[in-house]
Amino acid sequence: MQEQDGKYIFGVVKVGDKGQIVIPKDARKLYGMNPGDALLVLGDQKGIALLKTEIFQNVIGQAMEGLNK
Numbered sequence: 001m002q003e004q005d006g007k008y009i010f011g012v013v014k015v016g017d018k019g020q021i022v023i024p025k026d027a028r029k030l031y032g033m034n035p036g037d038a039l040l041v042l043g044d045q046k047g048i049a050l051l052k053t054e055i056f057q058n059v060i061g062q063a064m065e066g067l068n069k
Contacts, residue, residue, distance in 0.1 A: 001024075001026040001027075001030075008027070008030070010024040010026055010027045011024055023050075031052065032052075033052065037052060037053075038052070038053040038054075039051065039052060039053065040052075040053050040056050
């Protein structure tokens with residue numbers, strides 16, 4: 001794992017026949033990913049990103065609270 005200014009390179013993964021990838025151990029450890037965790041897949045023209053759904057739900061919850069005020 002290489003880190004610079006809070007940005008990481010974990011290495012290269014390959015997409016399997018079923019479209020699966022293995023998230024590198026260092027990344028799973030750093031981001032607290034465990035078997036069974038749900039991930040949200042986001043993307044744009046440049047690529048894709050994975051986000052733990054609990055983080056996304058927390059952000060949405062905070063935004064919704066702001067609307068209720």
